[in-house]
Amino acid sequence: MKPLLEVNGVSRFFGGLAAVTGVSFSVKKGEILGLIGPNGAGKTTLFNVVNGFYPPSRGEVLFKGKRISGLKPHQICRLGVARTFQVVKPLQRMSVLDNVIASAFVRANSRARADEIAIEALRFTGLYDDRDVISKGLPLGKRKRLEIARALATQPEMILFDESCAGLNPTELGHSIEIIRKIKERGLTIMVIEHHMKVIMSISDRIVVLNYGEKIAEGTPAEITANPLVIEAYLGASQGA
Amino acid sequence: MKRILPPVILVLLALLPLLGLSSYWMHIFILVIMWAVIGMAWNLLGGYCGQVSFGHAAFFGVGAYTAGILYNKAGLSGWWGLPLSIVAVTASALVIGFICLRLRGPFFALGTLAMGVILRVTTENLRSLTEGDLGIMIRERTWTEKTWYFYIILSIAASTYFVVRKVIESKLGYYFVAIREDQDAAESLGINTTFYKNIALCLSAVITGIAGAFYTNYMGYIDPKVVFALHDISIVTIMVVMVGGVATFWGPAVGAVIMVLLAELIRSIPKLGAAHHTLFGILLIVIIIFLPNGIVGDLPKLRKIFRLGRTS
Ligand SMILES: Nc1ncnc2c1ncn2[C@@H]1O[C@H](COP(=O)(O)OP(=O)(O)OP(=O)(O)O)[C@@H](O)[C@H]1O
Ligand SMILES: [Mg+2]
Numbered sequence: 322m323k324p325l326l327e328v329n330g331v332s333r334f335f336g337g338l339a340a341v342t343g344v345s346f347s348v349k350k351g352e353i354l355g356l357i358g359p360n361g362a363g364k365t366t367l368f369n370v371v372n373g374f375y376p377p378s379r380g381e382v383l384f385k386g387k388r389i390s391g392l393k394p395h396q397i398c399r400l401g402v403a404r405t406f407q408v409v410k411p412l413q414r415m416s417v418l419d420n421v422i423a424s425a426f427v428r429a430n431s432r433a434r435a436d437e438i439a440i441e442a443l444r445f446t447g448l449y450d451d452r453d454v455i456s457k458g459l460p461l462g463k464r465k466r467l468e469i470a471r472a473l474a475t476q477p478e479m480i481l482f483d484e485s486c487a488g489l490n491p492t493e494l495g496h497s498i499e500i501i502r503k504i505k506e507r508g509l510t511i512m513v514i515e516h517h518m519k520v521i522m523s524i525s526d527r528i529v530v531l532n533y534g535e536k537i538a539e540g541t542p543a544e545i546t547a548n549p550l551v552i553e554a555y556l557g558a559s560q561g562a
Numbered sequence: 563m564k565r566i567l568p569p570v571i572l573v574l575l576a577l578l579p580l581l582g583l584s585s586y587w588m589h590i591f592i593l594v595i596m597w598a599v600i601g602m603a604w605n606l607l608g609g610y611c612g613q614v615s616f617g618h619a620a621f622f623g624v625g626a627y628t629a630g631i632l633y634n635k636a637g638l639s640g641w642w643g644l645p646l647s648i649v650a651v652t653a654s655a656l657v658i659g660f661i662c663l664r665l666r667g668p669f670f671a672l673g674t675l676a677m678g679v680i681l682r683v684t685t686e687n688l689r690s691l692t693e694g695d696l697g698i699m700i701r702e703r704t705w706t707e708k709t710w711y712f713y714i715i716l717s718i719a720a721s722t723y724f725v726v727r728k729v730i731e732s733k734l735g736y737y738f739v740a741i742r743e744d745q746d747a748a749e750s751l752g753i754n755t756t757f758y759k760n761i762a763l764c765l766s767a768v769i770t771g772i773a774g775a776f777y778t779n780y781m782g783y784i785d786p787k788v789v790f791a792l793h794d795i796s797i798v799t800i801m802v803v804m805v806g807g808v809a810t811f812w813g814p815a816v817g818a819v820i821m822v823l824l825a826e827l828i829r830s831i832p833k834l835g836a837a838h839h840t841l842f843g844i845l846l847i848v849i850i851i852f853l854p855n856g857i858v859g860d861l862p863k864l865r866k867i868f869r870l871g872r873t874s
Contacts, residue, residue, distance in 0.1 A: 372750060398752035406750075412743035423736040427752030432732065475752050 323386060325350045325479060325510050326371070326402075330380035331390075332534075333366050340366040342534045343380070348479070353501070353511045355525030355542075357518075359554060362531040364514045365407055368481050371512075372404045373397040384479075399427060403477035405468035407484045407514070411456035417467060418443065418452035425474040438474050446470040446500055462493040469500060479510040486520055498524060522546065530554065572720055579709045588708035592780065594822045595715045596773055600795075601802040601814025602722050603769035608800070609809035610730060611762035612742025613663070617674030619795035620681045621767040624654050625774025626789040630698035631691060633778075640700050643775035651771030652764050654681070659763045663756065666745070675796070682790030697785025704779065711780050718776060722769050727811060729765065738762050739809075770799075793839070801842070805849050807856030816857050 324347035333341040341363040348354045356364050369375045371382050373394040382390040389397050412420045421439035422432075429435035443449040446466045451459065456467060465485050472480050486497045494517070501524060505511055515521040521528065522542040530538040530545060532554040538545060545551055578591065600622065608614045628650040629643020662673035685692045692698070705711065729735055737758045740748040749755050778784050789795065798821060806817025824845065828838040853860040 374746070374750075393754070394746075394749045395752050395754045398750060404750055406747070410744045410747035412740050412747060414743060415739060419736065419739075423740040423748075423753075424751035426733045426736060435733070435736075471751060 322350065324348060325385060326512075327383040327386075328367070328371065328380070329383065331367070331370055331377045331382065332379040333363075333370055333375055334378045339534050341370065341377075341531075344531065344534075344536045345380075346529050346536065346539055348510055348512060350510055351505070351508055352526040353505055353513060353524055355521040355528040356512060356514045356531065357516070357521055357528060357545075358531035363534040364531055365483055366534075367531070368404060368483055368512075368514065371397075372402060372481060398475055398477070401476075401478035402481065403472035403475045403479070404481040405465070405472050405483055405485050407487070409461070409464040409468055411459065411464055411467055413455075413457040415456060416452065417448055417454050417456050417459065417463075417470075420456055420467060421470050421474045424471045425476075427475045438476065439470075442470040442474040445473060445503070447496065462489050465489065465493075466497065466500070469497075473504070477509065479512070480504065482511065482513040482515075484514050484516065486515055486517055494520070568723060572716075575716055576713070579712055585708055588712055590822060590826065592708060592712050592715055594818045595712075595719045596776065596780075597798075597802050597818035597822055598815040599715070599719050599722050599773045600770055600799050601806065601818055602719075602726050603766045603773070604799045605803050605809065605814050606726060606729065606738070606769075607762045607766035609803060609813075610735065610742065611738035611759060613759060613762065614667075614671050614800070615674040615763075615766075616671045616792075616796050616800070617658070617676070617678035618766075618770050618799045619790045619792060620658065620674070620678040621651050621655065621770040622774035622777070622795050623678075623681055623685065623786070623790035624651050625771025626778045626784045627685060627692060627698075627774075628771070629775040629778035630700070630784050633700055634693070634698050635691065639704075640775075640779045641704070643778060644772055647771040647775040648768050651767050655764045655767035656760070658767075659760045663759045663763065675792070678790060678792060678796055682786045685786040685790060692786070695785060695787075697783060697788075698778070700778065700782040703782055711776075715776055715780075718772060723811070725765075725769075730811075734758070734761065801846055804846070804856055807858030807860070810856065810858040813856050813858040820857070 326348040328347065329345050331341060331344050332339065344367065356367065358364055366375070370377050370390065373392050373396065377390050381388055384400060384402060389400065412423065415423070418439060421442050422435045425435040425438035429438055440449065443452055446469050448463060448466055448470055451463060459467060469485060482501065486494055489497060498520060501511065501513065513521065513524065525542055527539065527541055528545045529536060530551050537550045537554060538548045540548070600618065604615065604618055625643065625647040628647040629640040632638045632642050632646060633640040658674065658677045662670050662677065665673050686694050737753050740751065740753055741755050741758060745755050774789060777789065802817035802821050803814050805820055806815065807813025828834060828841050857864065
């Protein structure tokens with residue numbers, strides 16, 4: 322079966338800095354692909370390339386066999402790829418519900434339909450009781466979930482989660498993992514960036530490891546934990562820090 | 563209560579000319595309503611969509627000159643300027659949008675400010691079309707009385723209020739506010755930010771232009787310094803909305819009442835001269851400090867202050 326998303330030889334430079342260099346991998350329909358790597362490895366940059374914020378300096382990204390690199394983020398979202406932000410970006414002076422309604426309008430052709438989609442997404446992420454809160458006043462854990470609710474409301478086929486579990490307390494963490502699992506059960510395809518090793522190992526079907534912008538390993542969680550290159554990259558990073 | 567308020571206000575205003583007010587007071591009411599229209603228009607772009615324009619005189623002026631040129635060159639009634647300014651203003655809004663909407667925040671504000679100036683200078687120099695500094699005089703006034711002018715601007719204001727309300731409660735409104743709050747987030751949620759910013763700009767510009775076309779017909783005389791004025795149009799527009807309440811339905815109307823009355827009041831103080839600009843400036847600063855959300859936006863705060871005042 323053809324993969325849903327293909328990243329082919331993607332590089333992204335910022336001036337002289339190579340944030341991502343020659344990375345290739347693919348994501349199969351319905352799987353959870355984990356993306357890990359030390360700080361500054363280029364994970365978020367890779368998401369930004371897939372989602373259209375940055376065009377790749379080299380290489381291309383294909384979604385369902387069609388080239389999407391070069392398209393604008395709103396076009397890529399419309400094609401079915403949604404994302405969350407590592408540094409959360411709530412629409413601050415809008416209520417939680419309005420945040421989600423705004424994103425539901427991508428597919429909804431009426432206000433009533435948008436409300437419906439939004440309320441469903443809020444119930445799914447456990448934010449329904451906070452729907453009238455102005456999102457500026459939301460605690461971090463809920464803001465992270467609001468990111469997820471908004472991504473869901475665009476009714477995507479694939480979601481990119483950029484550290485949706487970072488900075489959460491154990492209860493919230495459990496909740497978020499549960500949400501990601503339930504999203505997979507709905508048949509959506511998922512890419513997750515996560516630093517929390519236990520989390521990433523338990524939810525991922527496969528994992529891609531980046532280090533200094535390059536892909537150094539790819540495989541099942543078991544293969545990755547046993548990979549000497551990966552161990553070295555992480556030990557090296559923690560020694561340097 | 564909230565639902566019936568707009569029609570009630572409309573009916574009360576419609577009955578106003580029956581009171582037999584003096585020509586001076588009719589003039590004040592017409593100005594207030596005109597400024598409410600311009601404020602509502604600016605609010606769509608600046609208040610809801612977050613694109614703060616310092617150049618709305620550009621659209622006011624293009625609208626005004628559309629009416630003036632139709633009268634002066636084509637021999638048509640200046641009232642044709644109302645519908646036809648939509649075409650001229652949309653065209654100029656698309657050009658200005660193409661240049662300025664790629665800029666964000668203060669750079670957009672400066673870009674629009676420059677556009678207003680460029681249009682004024684252009685109008686001053688395109689003498690064959692605009693008569694330059696001489697301006698355009700509408701020699702045959704449609705009515706000598708103010709009643710019909712009042713009803714025309716009142717209908718424009720009612721339609722504007724209706725359109726703004728519909729737009730803001732629809733998908734467009736959600737998209738405008740999403741763009742204001744975070745352009746990158748909006749874009750990643752499937753919102754074509756460039757397209758919707760242009761929509762907001764065009765809507766805002768067209769309404770402002772219609773007000774400009776009305777102004778030509780009402781005042782009977784325009785020149786570039788008046789209708790493309792940086793202070794008296796562009797800045798006052800922003801002040802109307804800020805004083806009344808940014809991104810509120812009634813803010814521009816409240817702001818218009820206060821700004822027009824205040825301008826009249828300051829003007830009636832003898833020997834003030836250019837110092838009235840200073841007074842205006844001081845007022846703006848005071849309002850920004852004490853009522854950052856404007857009178858309508860900070861209504862709860864104002865209520866509290868007055869209640870305190872009464873009990874003590
Ligand atoms: N817009 C940009 N301009 C210049 N440099 C950038 C830009 N975005 C990212 N970088 C650089 O690219 C490198 C990769 O950053 P990126 O944010 O992709 O890392 P990351 O793997 O997501 O790290 P973290 O785990 O800390 O989130 C970093 O050195 C970063 O400073
Ligand atoms: Mg990152």
